[in-house]
Amino acid sequence: MDLSSLYTDIVFEHDKRPLHAGLREPFEAEVHHVNPTCGDEITLRLHLGGDADAPVVEDISYDATGCAMSRASASIMSDLLIGHTTSENEPVAEHLDRVMHARGEEQGDEEIIGDAVALQGAAKFPNRVKCVLMSWKAYQSALIEARGALGWSA
Amino acid sequence: MDLSSLYTDIVFEHDKRPLHAGLREPFEAEVHHVNPTCGDEITLRLHLGGDADAPVVEDISYDATGCAMSRASASIMSDLLIGHTTSENEPVAEHLDRVMHARGEEQGDEEIIGDAVALQGAAKFPNRVKCVLMSWKAYQSALIEARGALGWSA
Amino acid sequence: MTLSQAPAAPAPLDVSAIRGDFPILDRMLDAETPLVYLDSGATSQRPRQVLDAEIDFLTRDNAAVKRGAHRLAEAATDAFESARARIGAFVGVARPEQIAFTKNATEALNVLAYALGDPDSSRSDQLRVSEGDEILITEMEHHANLVPWQELARRTGATLRWIPLAEDYTLDLTDLDSLLTERTKVFALTHQSNVLGTVNPVAELASRAHEVGALVVLDACQSVPHMSVDLPALGVDAAAFSGHKMLGPTGIGVLWGRDDLLAQLPPVMTGGSMIETVTMERTTFAEPPARFEAGTPMISQAVGLAAACDYLDALGMDAVAAHERGLTRRAVEGLSQLPGVRVIGPEVTTERAGAVSFDLAGRHPHDVGQVLDSRGVEVRVGHHCAWPLHRRYGLAGTTRASFSVYTTTAEIDALIDGMGAVIDFFARFE
Amino acid sequence: MTLSQAPAAPAPLDVSAIRGDFPILDRMLDAETPLVYLDSGATSQRPRQVLDAEIDFLTRDNAAVKRGAHRLAEAATDAFESARARIGAFVGVARPEQIAFTKNATEALNVLAYALGDPDSSRSDQLRVSEGDEILITEMEHHANLVPWQELARRTGATLRWIPLAEDYTLDLTDLDSLLTERTKVFALTHQSNVLGTVNPVAELASRAHEVGALVVLDACQSVPHMSVDLPALGVDAAAFSGHKMLGPTGIGVLWGRDDLLAQLPPVMTGGSMIETVTMERTTFAEPPARFEAGTPMISQAVGLAAACDYLDALGMDAVAAHERGLTRRAVEGLSQLPGVRVIGPEVTTERAGAVSFDLAGRHPHDVGQVLDSRGVEVRVGHHCAWPLHRRYGLAGTTRASFSVYTTTAEIDALIDGMGAVIDFFARFE
């Protein structure tokens, strides 16, 4: 079995030196997600800017425990999404989601998901897909909560 | 398969003209037993005479619905037990119980169980054993209750 | 020509080929007596394809599901989850999340009754049975769809009511308006009676129930194995059925529920694989269906049941239903002609399923069954776990013949001939 | 000579002959990678003898049990009830009435928790958990023996307390006197930890519990498959274990209880085969064990589990225990020598069972398991349904190897070599 498709240098780079890690102020929403099978956890805070029509992800800060894949995924995600409007981020999350559920049958597009192509090796391991997607799901929940808190319902 | 060992003339004689059937006064205990698998039911009343040291079965009266085996068994039982002391009846019940659980490996002794030898064909059919023994179990419960009611605890 | 307008009749089943798949059917009961198995309503037999699917799984991919990260566990989880999807598809359910595995249909009905009675007030009042509420069932229910609701009523102080049976062996709907009211929280009924063969007008009754806001629970134990059933299309909210009655293994049943229902119901059994987080102080629970599957599930059994669905679908459920309709007609007509025999169930001219129960005047079903058994004809005798139904018709019990895909017309004839012999046998003692 | 005084050591298992009975063990995971199955603590594999017993039953005697009067039903009932007696005998239980079948151990524990919480006041107060009572468990419990008691406490207003874990991976009994008191109605504990391998001093704790009048419930899931267990002799009142961890089928578990306990407990699940009489208004219930077996039971699975008991007894449970002790020692010693590896469990010099969990410093178990899996070494990673235990030791999870009769020393070496490779693999990225 080919481990190198799963554990790439990029994954370990992010695992060792995670970007945007730690919990920061200000934030409009804080969520806590777990992966019950392996006990991985992430606390994620989201700070939005912009306005109701075009919210901008000003900051994603987080505290994650988990495997290399899940930690790298949180790091890559925050770096990809911060500084963009939520509508710019939508296709990124959607593309990754599709690739991760394709069991290796679909290649990720680096133009869209940047460093997250390094995570796609996990798509061949159904059990690891959850590791990669946990932080993304946390972001999505936080987005709904933050919009609610700001009265910016979609 | 040999049905004639099960359905003997004696069984049908008792089934058609059950002895001591019907519910009569006086009685010290009335019990209701069912066989949940087939829905057979018996209501049985017991009237004791004699005294605490040597209770005598003065009457067993009953109302039984069920298959030929179970109805015949109630008829044969009441005829065997009425008029005897409870201690005389004990070996009768015990012997029948043993024969019925022997799966046809043990022959009933007519000296002890009289007409009830006609029931022993059922011992080869585990499901029918319950039909035969239901009335006997009812008698046993009634005996405990009647003794209690009379303050004749054993 | 009228022929061209008739709906295409399904091709008849090739019963002799089918029987080749069921090794047990060749069994002799004793040296002279071949098996005539007419008790498929109690439990069906299993084709080699189902046995093989389980064995193949067990000798190749067996591992604990859902918890493992290794390849064997992934293969097992794949097999298990594909089975869930396959079984869902068999009853028209597109979302496997709506299918939770239980050990039998009885457990599925109990889980619903316990969950609906849980006092936790965070879920909608409509899904919480409490004092003053009413639960409606019918007088033809199997104990599995009766006692759990009685117990729910006892635990909560709700009242149990029921639709009575009419003389023609169907539900007597005369007083439906006073039975099914705003007070009714749950209406639980069977799709097909396991005694009478009566098929209830489920879609119609479900829509009446929804008008008053009642939740509709369907006991689909006797319909799913015998005809094409689309649970969501019936308009019910939840349903239960068992694997062992549809050519699948014992030890597995199905609880189906609509998303919004399952999402709101609390778990009943708790333990591993159904949690989200656990501390010594407090536990939060996983989403359905995991929430309803505490502990190691019935893994190979799910695989076996999926293979049973494949088997039945390959035959075609319409063809299965047509086959059993033919057998039922032959049995009802043949039995009705015998002296003293009365079939307890609707006319064959109505929509009627293949449970053929009957009474022989003056003879207890146990005695009838015993004589039939001596001829190899294996039928069920007694109250068939529907005691109130039998009381309703003044019967201590009935003798029931029930069929499956492998039942032959020769077996129906063996039953009818057998009943002739029963009558002769007992006449000797008159 | 001292030799003659030593207890006769059981003859070692002939593991290569045993492996011949388990077809799955020859499986390749991919073209180059043979299976090294070290996850038997989650679920064991099944020998041909168990598969054959089920198939033989299904192709010869399969019918619904307990309800039928025909010969096939009697043959099936015989097989089912003999299996009950056989399985009881395996754990020292002479009266089959004390054995009720459930779908898994989790259900058995839930049934106890629900029955003990039933508010019906006709049974003895000692068997009714209500507000103000205490339930005692331990911090090492599997979720299956934790969450049901939490839920019982929630439903009844009782308080859940627990014996904490000590640094040496055993129960910290320092404060036992203040934890186990007259207020304690139930004390539920595991025989062997599924993570640590710790074997609890059950007999001693049970007698302490009985002094204060508490009922003792044993989670025997991890002991019954791995050593000779005599449940009544342990002095506990009830116990649960699962078939699939002891070479038997999934979908079957055992609830054992003393006569006086089972006789007093009300049913939890209700339906067919567990009733005495049923009317629309009211139901009375059968005696144990039927009272706890609503609906069609796990028939062929009981037969399979009985065959697993035969298989294990033929090997001899003392020989099985000795075999696994040897493997455990080898694994613990080998792993402990690797840099950064810490075994989470008692020393091998103590009485210790064969669950070998460990931590690799700086590496998440998921990553460890992935690399082992690439070498065919199938281990469990995560919290193993014992999340509070892992929290207690500050661990997000562990990697666990666990064994059975078919595990070889070569497989232990593959694990140890594999861990060396894991360490090398991740060092590359440092």
Ligand SMILES: Cc1ncc(COP(=O)(O)O)c(C=O)c1O
């Ligand atoms: C100690 C212990 N208790 C309970 C269980 C639950 O067993 P099951 O999932 O078979 O119900 C397990 C296994 O998962 C276990 O190891």
Ligand SMILES: Cc1ncc(COP(=O)(O)O)c(C=O)c1O
């Ligand atoms: C109509 C009906 N409901 C429920 C059941 C219960 O099914 P199970 O015993 O498989 O739980 C049966 C079968 O016995 C049935 O025929």
